[in-house]
Amino acid sequence: MKTPGEIFEILKEKFGDKITGIETELPVEPVISVDPLAIKEVCEFLRDNDDLRFDTLMSLAGVDDANGEKTKDEDGYDIIKGGTLSVYYHLDSIQKGHKVTLKVSVEREKPEVESVESVWRAADWHEREAFDMYGIVFLNHPDLRRILMPEDWQGHPLRKDYKNPEYYQGMKVPY
Amino acid sequence: MDKLISNDVKTEELVLNMGPQHPSTHGVLRLVVELEGELIVNVKPYIGYLHRCFEKHCEAMTYPQVVPYTDRMDYLASMSNNLGYAIAVERLMGIEVPERVEYIRVIMAELQRIASHLVALGTYGVDIGAFTPFLYCFIAREKILNLFEMTCGARLLYNYIWVGGLSHDIHPDFVRLTKEFIEYFKPKIVELNELLSFNKIFIERTANVGILPLETAVNYGVTGPVLRASGLKWDLRKNDPYSIYHKFDFDIPVGDGRMGTVGDSWDRYFVRVREMEESLKIIEQAIDQIPDGDVKAAIPRRIKPPKGTIYSRTENPKGELGYFIISDGSVNPFRVKVRAPSFVNLAVIGEMSKGHLVADLIAILGSLDIVLGEIDR
Known part of the structure; x- marks a missing residue:
């Protein structure tokens, strides 16, 4: 059983600059930041290393950090330029009994993250959900489509600057 | 003869659309099934018909206002949903809840587990073609719902477990009636076993059907009775304890392949039956020990967690x-993501049903015990 701090040290030694930092001042759980294009190899290492054995992905969540430049349009809706979107990975090891949280941040204008679907099949639907809700593109995902919203829906609803469409297929949306 | 057919008859794969309105999909779920003759080649679930923007709503609500929304996710286990949310926010804020609250919460969560499993088992019988056990299950579930109604006035969506406490104290008769229920329900499990579990036809339909190997289950992130039926003793009440579960003595039933292979549909069914017995054990231990106290004493006047993130998990019936939860230090959550058990468990259905008959697909889907309310959120 290892603490997130120890796991961070192991990863730092193995991957160097691709591990960008650890936030420990958060009140509950430390978060390790990883380079978005290295997340797959980091996860493969975490799964296969004999001391770590992270055999299951508990959850994968997209987040809109809303840390860009904010302006308002004429209807009073926020428009956010720049800043980042993030993906949080919650890993769990059934064999070793430890947990860790990873995070990748990508630019809002070009949100591309390496998919971990080939590491844990559990990531498949979670990644599709993050794509659906935030427009985060998971590279090398075998079947990246919308999952909860209709296939022809415009926009990504959980972004903080999302604006409700007026009509969807001829139906008024805020009915 | 074989040669003759394969030379002259053209065959092609058939795509069959099951749902969104189909009596055995337990809600609005669409399964696109690729068939080769009668055998399943692939199953693709299409979900989202019940999407209600739960996560978007949360961002506009204050922390206590989210609780009624959690009721509506897994609407067969609302108490457990409330409990999970309350524990997450309490951990984020560092709130200690009174002993009395913990005891009542555990009793409610375990009653809810029995009620949820009763629906799962009853409707599973209906899927297979046995209608009678369903009625017996619902009589017993009705008694649990009466206990809940007596406590908080609602029968399905309770909004009972709040951050830091409970919405009401229990009724003076609650302890007596719960004990009566335990005595009433114990023989009912035996009855259910005689009626359905060890019924020859039921076993024929479910044993060796939809076998889920442990390795696949873990890789897909499957949890709950479905994972335990594949043979892993993994229950968050023991493995990642929360509330006061460490005080109680109970067992974790796992699938043993008694009727066929470990991880088949019958195992998944029977793990739920045995879990009801274990839940009764917990309630029996807890009901006599409820200490005195004020159930609203620890509810904060203003819920405003510090900046930070938390991933908190509890063992729901499913x-x-x-x-x-991500908090930005204001009264509204910045982000609430729910990792719903049914959402993850449903994803594995394609893997499980390959090579089975169409009729078995119904048996496999029923054994997963999904609720579309929490899949689509």
């Missing part, structure tokens, strides 16, 4: 229910 598996691991995780709440991922």
Whole structure:
């Protein structure tokens, strides 16, 4: 059983600059930041290393950090330029009994993250959900489509600057 | 003869659309099934018909206002949803709740587990073609719902477990009636076993059907009774304890392949039956020990967690229910993500049903025990 701090040290030694930092001042759980294009190899290492054995992905969540430049349009809706979107990975090891949280941040204008679907099949639907809700593109995902919203829906609803469409297929949306 | 057919008859794969309105999909779920003759080649679930923007709503609500929304996710286990959310926010804020609250919460969560499993088992019988056990299950469930109604006035969506406490104290008769229920329900499990579990036809339809190997289950992140039926002793009440579960003595039933292979549909069914017995054990231990106290004493006047993130998980009747909450230090959550057990468990259906008959697909889907309310959120 290892603490997130120890796991961070192991990863730092193995991957160097691709591990960008650890936030420990958060009140509950430390978060390790990883380079978005290295997340797959980091996860493969975490799964296969004999001391770590992270055999299951508990959850994968997209987040809109809303840390860009904010302006308002004429209807009073926020428009956010720049800043980042993030993906949080919650890993769990059934064999070793430890947990860790990873995070990748990508630019809002070009949100591309390496998919971990080939590491844990559990990531498949979670990644599709993050794509659906935030427009985060998971590279090398075998079947990246919308999952909860209709296939022809415009926009990504959980972004903080999302604006409700007026009509969807001829139906008024805020009915 | 074989040669003759394969030379002259053209065959092609048939795509069959099951749902969104189909009596055995337990809600609005669409399965696109690729068939080769009668055998399943692939199953693709299409979900989202019940999407209600739960996560978007949360961002506009204050922390206590989210609780009624959690009721509506897994609407057969609302108490457990409330509990998971309350624990997540309490951990984020560092609130200690009174002993009395913990005891009542555990009793409610375990009663809810029995009620949820009763629906799962009853409707599973209906899927297979046995209608009678369903009625017996619902009589017993009705008694649990009466206990809930007596406590908080609602029968399905309770809004009972709040951050830091409970919405009401229990009724003076609650302890007596719960004990009566335990005595009433114990023989009913035996009855259910005689009626359905060890019924020859039922075993024929479910044993060796939809076998889920443990390795696949773990890789897909499957949890709850579905994972345990594949042979892993993994229950968050023991493995990642929360509330006061460490005080109680209970067992974790796992699938043993008694009727066929470990991890088949019958195992998944029977793990739920045995879990009801274990839940009764917990309630029996807890009901006599409820200490005195004020159930609203620890409810904060103003819920404003510090900046930070938390992923908190609890063992719901259907598996691991995780709440991922990001707080930006204001009264509204910045982000609430729900890791719903049914959402993850349903994803594995394609893997499980390959090579089975169409009729078996119904048996496999029923054994997963999904609720579309929490899949689509």
